[in-house]
Amino acid sequence: MSAAEASRLDHGDDAGGLETLRQGLKVSPELANGWWVTGILALTMTAGRIVVPIAVQQTIDKGLSGPGGADLSYVAWMCVVCTLGILVTAGASYLTTVRLAINSENGLATMRIKAFRHVHDLPVLTQSTERRGALVSRVTSDVDTVSQFLQFGGFIFLVSIGQMLLATVVMFVYSWQLALVVLLCFIPLFASLKYLQRAMSKAYGIVRAKVGEMLSAVAEPVVGAQVVRAYAIEKRTQDRIDTSIEDYRRQATKAQALTGVTFSIGGLAAGLANAGVLSVGVLLGVDKQATLGELLAFMFLVALFSDPVQIATQVLTDAQSAFAGWRRVLGVIATPADVVDPGESGVKQPRGPITVEFADVDFAYPEGDLVLRDVGVRIEPHRRVAVVGETGSGKTTFAKLLTRLMDPTSGSVLLDDVDAREISFESLRERVVMVPQDGYLFDASLAENVRFGRPEVTDAELLTAFESLGLTDWLESLPDGLDSPVGQRGESLSAGERQLVALVRANIADPDLLVLDEATSAVDPGTEVRVNAALERLMAGRTSVTIAHRLSTAEAADEVLVFDNGEIVERGAHAELVGAGGVYERLHDSWIAQRSVA
Ligand SMILES: Nc1ncnc2c1ncn2[C@@H]1O[C@H](COP(=O)(O)OP(=O)(O)OP(=O)(O)O)[C@@H](O)[C@H]1O
Numbered sequence: 001m002s003a004a005e006a007s008r009l010d011h012g013d014d015a016g017g018l019e020t021l022r023q024g025l026k027v028s029p030e031l032a033n034g035w036w037v038t039g040i041l042a043l044t045m046t047a048g049r050i051v052v053p054i055a056v057q058q059t060i061d062k063g064l065s066g067p068g069g070a071d072l073s074y075v076a077w078m079c080v081v082c083t084l085g086i087l088v089t090a091g092a093s094y095l096t097t098v099r100l101a102i103n104s105e106n107g108l109a110t111m112r113i114k115a116f117r118h119v120h121d122l123p124v125l126t127q128s129t130e131r132r133g134a135l136v137s138r139v140t141s142d143v144d145t146v147s148q149f150l151q152f153g154g155f156i157f158l159v160s161i162g163q164m165l166l167a168t169v170v171m172f173v174y175s176w177q178l179a180l181v182v183l184l185c186f187i188p189l190f191a192s193l194k195y196l197q198r199a200m201s202k203a204y205g206i207v208r209a210k211v212g213e214m215l216s217a218v219a220e221p222v223v224g225a226q227v228v229r230a231y232a233i234e235k236r237t238q239d240r241i242d243t244s245i246e247d248y249r250r251q252a253t254k255a256q257a258l259t260g261v262t263f264s265i266g267g268l269a270a271g272l273a274n275a276g277v278l279s280v281g282v283l284l285g286v287d288k289q290a291t292l293g294e295l296l297a298f299m300f301l302v303a304l305f306s307d308p309v310q311i312a313t314q315v316l317t318d319a320q321s322a323f324a325g326w327r328r329v330l331g332v333i334a335t336p337a338d339v340v341d342p343g344e345s346g347v348k349q350p351r352g353p354i355t356v357e358f359a360d361v362d363f364a365y366p367e368g369d370l371v372l373r374d375v376g377v378r379i380e381p382h383r384r385v386a387v388v389g390e391t392g393s394g395k396t397t398f399a400k401l402l403t404r405l406m407d408p409t410s411g412s413v414l415l416d417d418v419d420a421r422e423i424s425f426e427s428l429r430e431r432v433v434m435v436p437q438d439g440y441l442f443d444a445s446l447a448e449n450v451r452f453g454r455p456e457v458t459d460a461e462l463l464t465a466f467e468s469l470g471l472t473d474w475l476e477s478l479p480d481g482l483d484s485p486v487g488q489r490g491e492s493l494s495a496g497e498r499q500l501v502a503l504v505r506a507n508i509a510d511p512d513l514l515v516l517d518e519a520t521s522a523v524d525p526g527t528e529v530r531v532n533a534a535l536e537r538l539m540a541g542r543t544s545v546t547i548a549h550r551l552s553t554a555e556a557a558d559e560v561l562v563f564d565n566g567e568i569v570e571r572g573a574h575a576e577l578v579g580a581g582g583v584y585e586r587l588h589d590s591w592i593a594q595r596s597v598a
Contacts, residue, residue: 031107032103033106038096038100044088052082052086053296053297055082056293057291057297059074061292107150111146114333115332116136119136119332145322149322153319157315163305163307166304168305174297174298177290182301185273188269196258196261197316199258200259200262203254270302273302281294339404342425343425348426353512353543356378356402356415357379358377358398360410361376362375363406363409372567374411375398376568381543386560387546388562388563393564393565396517403433434516435503435514454508454509463482466504474530495519495523496528500530503531503534503538513543516547517547554574555574562584570582
């Protein structure tokens with residue numbers, strides 16, 4: 001992943017509002033479904049609101065003080081028009097809201113599906129767990145921000161703008177002098193709007209950052225509770241939480257004070273406009289340039305004009321954070337996946353003994369130096385290979401490339417002489433399985449966890465899988481057998497038992513190539529004997545590559561690959577390497593020393 005792509009993941013593209021809208025509609029076309037119907041409904045609703053002031057003016061000027069005196073049937077007629085106006089507004093408002101809600105929920109669902117699916121395809125395996133976690137939670141909260149805006153803000157914004165424009169037009173039709181008075185009173189607000197809006201956007205931006213800091217200050221000690229207790233750093237942790245909550249409180253208060261200023265200026269402008277309309281209106285009335293009805297209608301129109309001005313300011317601020325969130329989610333979706341499944345057009349390999357080859361493989365993590373250099377090795381079918389080396393020498397990276405969790409920076413990994421990039425995922429995952437050090441167990445039954453290896457297997461096949469690894473007696477010792485719950489992350493089982501589950505899962509998957517990351521955690525001697533016996537049976541008849549942390553594994557292998565600083569520096573059988581005076585001999589000596597200490 002390039003630096004530009006990494007930045008796109010964090011911030012999204014540098015696109016403007018319209019460009020974001022265009023890209024957003026491309027990703028979620030549902031958002032624009034029947035937009036013209038929604039537009040007409042929104043217009044009808046706004047027009048309905050204007051009917052009331054016009055009807056008031058007509059009632060007073062024509063119905064009550066017309067040339068022939070009060071005309072009650074005209075007044076009644078106007079009441080009907082008013083009622084109709086109110087009913088049409090309510091109906092159109094309901095339909096507009098429902099249509100916008102349906103469209104935005106459908107559009108957001110598509111965006112969520114695309115974004116979360118894509119997070120899995122991203123080069124996440126080359127990134128740290130924290131970054132992966134941050135990416136998922138950011139996508140979640142960004143989509144929520146967009147969702148809030150689309151559901152409420154977008155609707156209010158649309159209506160507010162329409163209402164202001166229509167009110168302005170009607171005001172000018174009635175009296176350009178009074179309309180000017182209203183606009184004059186709002187000039188201070190319009191003049192300060194840009195400044196206020198920028199200040200609010202900045203202030204709320206800091207509030208969002210403070211929310212993030214607060215959440216991580218609260219969440220980290222929960223995740224790392226053991227470390228917090230073990231090192232007695234509760235006080236320091238608590239102080240950090242308190243400080244972050246206080247920082248958030250201070251910043252949120254500041255931001256809300258700014259919102260308060262905007263609303264107050266808006267209220268002031270509305271008050272001034274009402275007073276101005278009344279004073280100037282009376283003068284105009286004396287001069288016969290305005291009627292009582294027009295004056296009263298203006299009072300309504302000022303309210304219709306001023307309410308949206310204040311609301312639109314707030315909505316604009318929400319819109320800014322919604323667009324920023326939208327941009328970031330679109331950035332995630334637009335980041336190309338590193339490991340691409342060739343899919344239908346990919347090679348489907350026949351099952352059977354497998355040959356593995358690394359041809360001149362170099363690998364570097366994003367923005368890092370090479371951690372594997374010029375690795376070339378061929379592993380023949382049914383060979384049992386142990387990979388050893390100091391910590392950080394590149395063993396895990398080698399295993400990830402072998403299983404195509406990542407692709408080489410240069411060179412290629414070949415399975416039966418076919419580049420792994422050309423093999424369909426389905427075929428590849430059928431042939432190659434990796435058993436990690438601590439295979440993740442889901443909070444479900446033993447059977448369900450094992451079934452992840454191959455979902456369609458029957459209970460009878462599951463039992464055979466346990467039996468073929470010599471684990472029937474262990475299974476029978478569990479209170480509920482296959483139905484035993486394993487607990488969250490498998491915490492109801494011991495570390496050794498979790499390894500057994502991982503081995504049965506791999507056995508069920510029945511791969512041609514088994515890649516194992518040997519567990520380092522201490523296991524009680526009884527379970528260790530079981531794990532070793534099960535491993536022995538699992539590897540029989542397969543090609544296997546094991547990241548070895550134990551001397552016994554290296555001793556039992558047909559061949560040992562010794563990694564040092566990203567290169568294979570020695571290779572051969574244990575017996576050949578042990579007295580050669582190289583890296584392997586050093587490792588061997590330290591294993592022996594460890595064993596004698598234990
Ligand atoms: N996600 C990552 N991002 C950046 N660098 C990484 C990442 N994972 C590993 N590295 C670096 O790559 C190098 C090789 O790491 P690797 O995990 O392959 O070593 P290892 O031999 O398996 O070590 P260990 O025995 O400790 O697991 C190290 O320098 C490590 O810091």
